[in-house]
Amino acid sequence: MKPVLLVLLPAFALAACGGDEAASPASRTETGDSTSAAPAPADTAGPIDTASNEQGAETGPDANAVLASLGGDYANADLANGARQFRRCQSCHTLAEGGRHTVGPNLHGVVGRAAASADRFNFSSQLSESGLTWDLATLDAWVENPRALVPGNRMSFVGLRDAEDRRDVIAYLAVETATE
Ligand code: HEC
Structure with a gap:
């Protein structure tokens, strides 16, 4: 707009x-x-231009393919909003491959992974023993209210109440991992 x-x-x-x-x-x-056929964004190399996802024209096939592979409403995710929402996570999490653990663990590749399996991060026993796998549903519940999903865990985050914000930030995690 x-x-x-x-x-x-x-x-x-x-x-x-x-x-x-x-x-x-x-x-x-x-x-x-x-x-004209493919939108042909100017910058095909380098990281996905999440800022222009709202226009649906310049994200490139990779990001859209990842979104489609997530299925359901994730195909409609707004990556620009996902990036905006992720700013709230950034005070505690890095996302780039090989990024440092800070207050929280690096989140590269977290979608689809067993909870508390990132190397060399001191997870709470509550999260380690949760038996969770981070699929779309468990991530959604976690981001909405981490304490409700895993009582006693150490992520002090109030949660995202808006379902679309959660969808978008989870899509952003998946796309950033897959296209980097
Ligand atoms: C105040 C710091 C803080 C904020 C803000 C925060 N987190 Fe966390 N996060 C943590 C900590 C600490 C843990 C580890 C929790 C534990 O071990 O009990 C964690 C764990 C996680 C995990 C599980 C990782 C794994 O490998 O099992 C995910 C996924 C996650 N956070 C996503 C997010 C997202 C998405 C946001 C933003 C919407 C966010 N976090 C905001 C501190 C934070």
Whole structure:
């Protein structure tokens, strides 16, 4: 939404000025040619540009394939929102491969992994003995309310109440792991 507004506002300003030579910039729309095949983002190399996921055009096939493989509503996840939500986790977690454990364990590859199995992190016995595997459902419950899922664990995080925020941040964990 916002980028489109930012593009259109100067165009309106120009139109309002009424200069007879100023017509053309306003007519440049963002719709592009809908017949062109793959969206072909400018930066195909390097990390996924999560910021543009809302437009659905520039995430590249890898991120979309990962989202599709998660199934269900995860295919509609908003990775830009996931990245935003992950900022709340970043005070305690790194996500990059080989990232350091800080207050919490590094989360690279956590989706699908047994709970408390990251190397060299001192997990609580509660989490170690939980027997959980971090699939989409257990992650969702954990991020919503870690204490309810594993009483006595050491993650002091109030939880994300909004189901879409949880979906998006979990999708972000999966995509960042798979595409890095
Ligand atoms: C205040 C610090 C803190 C915040 C904020 C935090 N965590 Fe944690 N997290 C921890 C700690 C500490 C543990 C280990 C808990 C234990 O051993 O009982 C943990 C564990 C986890 C685990 C289990 C890892 C494993 O290998 O079993 C996941 C998944 C996780 N956090 C995800 C998140 C997400 C997603 C967010 C943000 C929405 C978040 N955390 C926010 C501190 C935090």
